[in-house]
Amino acid sequence: MSVPNTMRVGPFTPTILARKRYLIFYFFLIWASIIPLLLEFWIYWQLLWSYSRPVHFYTYLPLLAFLMYVTIVFAAIFFTKILLLIINVIHKPREGVFLRIPADRDYRYWSLRNTIKRWPVWLAHRFPFPGILDNICFKMFGVKTKISNSLFEGWVDTEFIDFGKDVVVGQGAIVQSAVIIGNLLIIRKTIIEEGVRIGSHSIIMPGTHIGHNCILAANSVTTVGQELEKGWIYVGIPAKKFKKNYFFEDGLEEKLGHVEDVEALRKKYEEIYTKRYDELTYKERKELKKEKKEKEKKRFDLEEYDDYEDGFNI
């Protein structure tokens, strides 16, 4: 149902301004996109206005308002796209880890891209008819998505994201391709495949790859670059495998049941987080450690470690 005013998490562009002068572009876009609107109004005025009997003028006015809103969104998308193309020629958007300081070129251009995208995305998101205009914006600005996907209840970043068919982003969920942590700006491509259900208030970090028919439960978080295997249900902070997802099979209407003992469920749930290490034998543990070490060596090219505690997280 309707997302409350306090929670409506659009428009989907961060409000960071690396340089104040980027607002000039923003104001230019507002100015440029209102011009077609005025022309439209001029035509309408010429057609229907009469001083003695303005009945037609007032009758069709609501429809004109509707049309004008759609026009301003498309005009804004058009001008923004042109500006964006020019900016992307000067500096190609790319993935990586950048620094959150204006001296960093990638950070600056990321901020500029977001600033100019804000106007059309804001307009589209303020429109009462849900989804369509948002999805058109996403498609124009480089997010691969289908028009039928419902992405408008949460926050979805406007670049470096691929969506498959039939994806549901729950209310208040956040799908990111760029995240700021400390002085780092991490931009990674997020891929969400067909038939994924993202629970409400869950957060998807950049670089996450969710396989198809996955379910991410409410209030879960993925880590950067996490791969969620297809056909599984993931739960928790960070998201961990919970059970296999059979809810895409036919004919289960009668069989779906609910939990009776919630405290037992909570225990089971906590087990996912705490067991792994202590239940293994010494040999297995050693092997696991070795494997992990090699994996990290590969990933980070590093030779030695600092203090490290394998604390559990819930």
Next chain:
Amino acid sequence: MSEDSEDNNSSNQNEVLKEDVNLQYHLYILIFAGIFYSSWVIPGICFFVYLLQFFLPNVLETANILFVFTKVKPLLTFLIMPLVLIGCYLLHLFLLGLVTKLFWIFTEKMSPSKSGIIPRNIRSRAANYYHIRSFMIKYGKNAFTKGALPWLSNWFFNFVGSNKIGKGTTLEESLVNDKFVEIGSNCYLGVNSSLASHLVQGIFGNISYFKINVGNNVTSSAMTQIGPGSEVHDNSYFLPLASTSKHSIIKGNNYYWGIPLRKIFRKKIMEYLDVSPQYLERNENIEGYKDKELLTKLKAKEISKTISENISVNENLISESDEETIDISNLSKDELSLDFTTSSAISRVNIKFLAVYLPIFWVAGLIVSIFWYWYLLYENWIPILAFLPLAIFGSIYFFIVACILFCKLFLILVNLIHKPKEGIFKAEIGDKDFEFWMLRTELKKIALWFMRNSPLPWTDVFALKLFGIEMDSSSHLNDAWCDVEFIKFGRKNLIGQGASIMSSMVVGKYLIIKKVVCDDYIMVGGLSTIAPGTIMGKESVIGALSSTTVNQVLESLWVYFGFPAIKLKENKYGEERRDVILKRDVDKAKKFEMEHEVNIDEDKKDLIKIEKEIEKS
């Protein structure tokens, strides 16, 4: 009123005061009217004067479009029009800030905001002015942070004096962050990160109202919850969904995450963020990298590396594609039980719904245009301009009310064709229940969307009642995401910001619709998720960031917390009114006690038991 409560108390010392908590909107609405009127009247006049004096004769009356572009005067008027619009909008924002500031200063004089627990069930000046302040900042906050120029919201908070925000700090759209917070410079608080300086505990309990101090260079990526009275020191970096309870002390220079908050080690952070140690080193020594040339040199080395990595990832994606068949009859009960919660977002956007939208939009708009026709009929411009804000406000609400009525009409028709019912349905086009569920949801969404975006979002209670929630107007859920059918509310329920109450849930291919029943005096914390079929007993509380499972029953007089929500402690907030608070040092994982003063009028201090008296008894 105050005499009554004193009498009650003196007659029976042990009984807890459960006097009704009234939200006195009737008084607050005058303040809103003042803010609304004075922020719109001057910009409205400016715009109207430009429209009628310049735009109408020069542009609209020009019959030939060529003349508009070839003559200097019409062309200028035409091109300046958008600038006038922007200017009027900026003027509106400025006046909004100014008037809110005046009201804010007045309330601060009457009862200054200070840290302390405010009893909720005893009428006092402190509680009243606390409510007034929370109410009046909302309109300005929404106008700024959700408006076209969110970059000005820092100015607004600083100007009004509700928050202190340092230079270079960015606050993303959020649920609270609107008062009694001090933030240093160069911080970034991502979307829905809430620095909640106030927290309501139980319907008859207390409001914890403590100042939050945030140091410099603090970042949080998204949905971080920081409780009242917390101290966040420089260079604390929060990962998503990190949340702390009240009175936490965070030392800084580290990464934090989890519920409840804890610091994480260097190794783990590298795993979570998938970054190499060199970046962590850069993060720590950021001052050394503020040189453009150095950065470009460093980057040139890294580019070749990242490209090769990307290709290898893509190959992985293609290789995993093997199908397996599943026999449904063999699935165990455990595998099919709904022991997790997802969302209730509608699963596809449908252009078909435009057929419903357009007529409703048109008919409701027609009423507004008739109103404006009538309004502009009198050629006396002074009253027209003076009542302009009222006319704007009126047309918003005419539109909304008309929308609601027509939506209701459609809804009755739709429900006659297909009666809404509970059960488990297939979430696919072709299933009648699913399609009608979508249609119903979309229909209600139009009216609710407008209502919740209007200047007075809490009026949506009337729409919710009309559309099918069984409730009375004493409950407060305008800050929550809420399904509008198969929900029953008792009296005086308080649903927190961003919570979602779902009577329907999409799990895989299935849509589950089940009635949610809430008894009286329920509290649901912010950002928690209530699954379909949940039954909440009287005076039960669900903490923030928790979720229930399908058909869960919450016992009355208990506080629940977690995923899934289990019993945490008994709800005794009505009885407990302590002047001792428990502070928590996050880095050392230690707790220690501190005294503070309960924030209540002098003449009502005797109504409160303080710690020493409790010990004596």
